[in-house]
Amino acid sequence: MGELSDAAIVTQVLSGNRDAFADLIDRHRRLVFSVHLNSAGDRDMAEDLTQDTFIKAYRALDTYDPGAGRFSTWLTTIAVRVGIDARRRHRPTESLERLHEEKGFDPASEARTERSTEAAGVGEAVRRAVQRLPEQQRLAVTLKHIEDLPFTEVARIMGCSVNSAKVHAHRGRLQLARFLGYMREEGLA
């Protein structure tokens, strides 16, 4: 017997099978957590935002229209809004630029150190560099190159055209290459 589609599980939940929602969480929690972790940076905050995202999705589940797109796209759109709202509410107390200036934080050197110990865990320095990107570039890079979504989905989530999403991804890649020390900063000799 084949696996139930997301839309079929949504129907089950709406029919009163609350527990079926756990299947949707299991299927998509990694994607939602990744989106939040790559923007919030902090695992605890990413976990909180992931919970908020799924709770909001649960409340709005009867507005999901399978004809309008995949469930993961609809869910990620909610995640993006939750992330933006959270950043508006809680301004970061310590920006990466300040870390750079006050504590000698250097993402490029951290990235190089991280690469040498990459097998040991997640590339935190790479993630920090991603967090430094402007919102749209970060989203395009995260969804395309970390989550491997096609640009049609990326564009839907971002609410823009495919071409715009590609432009954001292109600029994000260039900026990241500079942050990670692969390329020189613009304007520097």
Place this chain on the structure above:
Amino acid sequence: MKCSEAERLMSALLDGDIKQSPRLDGHLEACPSCKTQWEALQSTVADLSCLSQLEVPRDLTAAIMSKLPERQTLVFGRPLGFLLSGLSIAAAVILFVWATGLGQSGLAVTVGLATFALNWVTAIWSSLGVGTPGFIINSLLASTVAAFVLAALLSVGRLCGNLALAYRRGA
């Protein structure tokens, strides 16, 4: 080839729009600046792919499930929707019978209900000792009918929307 064209091809390759570009390969052989940029972009994308190996908190699903609200907001809307839809269908049938003149009994029932409602309102006014101001009663009846028709139309729209959504979900 200009460097701007080479950069466009690099993007197309990284976006997955093209698999390879001999023209870009030729340009990279002759342009150290573009070659450096291409290697930098490839390394960046490789670094990004490492981030996809992500460890999600194990108890995340349980934590979310324990915080889910009761389905009052969702469930409440559905019976109300079905009730309104049922009323709209009943209204549509009565209006159809009345408008087409089909079924003498249907017409009699409609007239009977209207007469009953009119007598009821008149009795209330009489019990209040203010007489029977016909224009007020007529206005009230007209408003009630208009509100009922409006609610019925909205319900029909909602019913159609629900049916379309249920059909797309495969229910």
